[in-house]
Amino acid sequence: MHANNNGFFLVLPKRFIYCVAVTASLMGVWGGCSGGSTSDGDWRSVGGRRPGQVDLLPLNLSELNALIASHRGKIVVLDVWATYCQPCMRDFHELVELSKRYSPKQVACISLSLDNQGLRPLDQVVPQVLHFLNEQRATFDNVIMLEDSDQVLRALRLSSVPAVLVYNKQGQLLETVKPSNGQSPYARVGQIVSGQIANSP
Amino acid sequence: MKHYLTVGFIFLAFFTTQSSSAVDVKSGLQVGDRVPAFLVTKSGGIDDGVDVDETLCYRCRLGNKPVVMVFARSTGDNLANLVRQIDKAVAQNADKKMASFVNILGKNADAVAASAKQFVKKNKFKNVAICVPTDQPNGPDGFKISPDADVTVMTYVNGQVKDNKVFGKGGADRKGVQAVVAGTKKILPASSTN
Numbered sequence: 001m002h003a004n005n006n007g008f009f010l011v012l013p014k015r016f017i018y019c020v021a022v023t024a025s026l027m028g029v030w031g032g033c034s035g036g037s038t039s040d041g042d043w044r045s046v047g048g049r050r051p052g053q054v055d056l057l058p059l060n061l062s063e064l065n066a067l068i069a070s071h072r073g074k075i076v077v078l079d080v081w082a083t084y085c086q087p088c089m090r091d092f093h094e095l096v097e098l099s100k101r102y103s104p105k106q107v108a109c110i111s112l113s114l115d116n117q118g119l120r121p122l123d124q125v126v127p128q129v130l131h132f133l134n135e136q137r138a139t140f141d142n143v144i145m146l147e148d149s150d151q152v153l154r155a156l157r158l159s160s161v162p163a164v165l166v167y168n169k170q171g172q173l174l175e176t177v178k179p180s181n182g183q184s185p186y187a188r189v190g191q192i193v194s195g196q197i198a199n200s201p
Numbered sequence: 202m203k204h205y206l207t208v209g210f211i212f213l214a215f216f217t218t219q220s221s222s223a224v225d226v227k228s229g230l231q232v233g234d235r236v237p238a239f240l241v242t243k244s245g246g247i248d249d250g251v252d253v254d255e256t257l258c259y260r261c262r263l264g265n266k267p268v269v270m271v272f273a274r275s276t277g278d279n280l281a282n283l284v285r286q287i288d289k290a291v292a293q294n295a296d297k298k299m300a301s302f303v304n305i306l307g308k309n310a311d312a313v314a315a316s317a318k319q320f321v322k323k324n325k326f327k328n329v330a331i332c333v334p335t336d337q338p339n340g341p342d343g344f345k346i347s348p349d350a351d352v353t354v355m356t357y358v359n360g361q362v363k364d365n366k367v368f369g370k371g372g373a374d375r376k377g378v379q380a381v382v383a384g385t386k387k388i389l390p391a392s393s394t395n
Contacts, residue, residue: 084264159251160262
C-alpha cells in the first residue's frame with residue numbers, strides 16, 4: 001500500500017503544518033517538512049526533510065503501513081518505543097548506531113513512538129518526544145501514532161513496548177524482537193539484519 | 202464517667218486501626234518515587250490483547266496512565282474483595298484511562314503461578330490484570346516490598362507514586378478496601394469521582 005504523495009499532502013495539511021511547527025520550534029531552524037518535490041516518489045519527500053535533521057511525523061496505522069511499504073527493497077527496522085518506557089530510552093541509541101552502520105539504501109530505520117496514550121492532546125505530548133529524538137540525533141523516520149497506544153499495540157500484535165520489528169526487503173515481518181532478561185533486543189536485531197544482507201543477491 | 206470515655210476512645214481507635222488491617226510497616230515505593238520497569242507473566246483477568254502466560258512489562262505498557270498496582274502474598278477472600286472494588290473503580294474511570302494490575306508473590310514459583318490462575322478462575326475480573334512477577338518472593342528489588350506486608354498497594358500516574366497503602370496478615374478488610382479506593386482519587390483528574 002503506497003501513499004499517494006499528493007493525496008497525502010491534501011488530507012494532512014494540519015499534521016503537515018504541525019510537523020513544521022514542532023520541528024522548527026524545537027530546533028530553532030526552518031527547513032523541515034517544507035513540502036518539497038516528490039519527483040522520485042519517495043514517501044518521505046512529502047516532508048522534505050533535510051539530511052541530518054530530526055523531525056516527527058504524526059501518522060495513523062494505515063499511513064504507517066504505507067511508510068513501511070515505501071521502503072520495499074530495503075530491510076526495515078521499526079523500533080516501537082515511548083518516553084515513559086525506561087528500557088526503550090536506554091536502548092534507543094542502538095537504533096541510531098544501526099542506522100549509521102548501514103547505508104540507508106540497505107536498511108531503513110524507523111522509530112515509532114507510542115507516547116500518545118489518549119491522556120493529553122498530541123501537541124502536549126510531542127515536545128518531550130522530539131526533545132529525546134534530538135538528543136539522540138535520530139535523523140531517520142520518526143513517527144508518533146495518532147491512535148492511542150492500546151490500539152497500536154493491538155494492531156501490531158504487541159503486548160508492550162519496547163519491541164523491535166524487522167521486515168525483509170519484500171516488506172514481510174521477519175521477527176518481533178523484545179528485550180530478553182533485561183538485555184537490549186539489538187544483539188538479535190543486528191544478527192537478523194546482517195544475515196539478511198549477507199543473503200541478499 | 203471521664204475515665205470510661207477515655208477507655209472507650211482507646212478501644213474505638215484500636216478497632217478502627219485493626220479493622221483495616223493497616224500495619225505500620227514500610228513496604229513498596231513511596232509517594233514521589235518513580236516506578237521502574239519490571240517483568241511479569243500474565244495469569245489472566247482483563248482482555249487487553251495480552252495473552253495468558255505472556256511475559257511483559259505492564260509498567261511499560263501502561264505508561265503514563267493512572268494505575269493501581271498491587272503486590273499480594275495470598276489470594277484469599279480479602280484480596281478478591283479488594284481487587285473486585287479496584288475492578289469497579291477501573292471500569293468507572295475507563296474514560297480517564299485508569300488501569301490496574303495485581304502481582305502475586307510467593308516463595309515457590311510454581312505454587313504462585315497455580316494460585317494466581319486459580320484466583321483468576323474463581324473471580325473473573327474484567328478490568329484488572331492478574332500477574333506473577335519474574336522476581337520472587339518479594340518482587341523487583343527496587344520496590345522494597347516488605348516480607349511482613351501481605352498486601353502493598355501503590356497508585357501512580359505519569360510513572361510517579363501518589364499513594365501507598367500497606368496491609369498485614371489477612372490483607373485489607375472492608376475499611377482497608379475503602380481506603381484504597383479513596384486513594385485512587387489522587388491519580389485521577391480533580392473533577393472525577395469514584
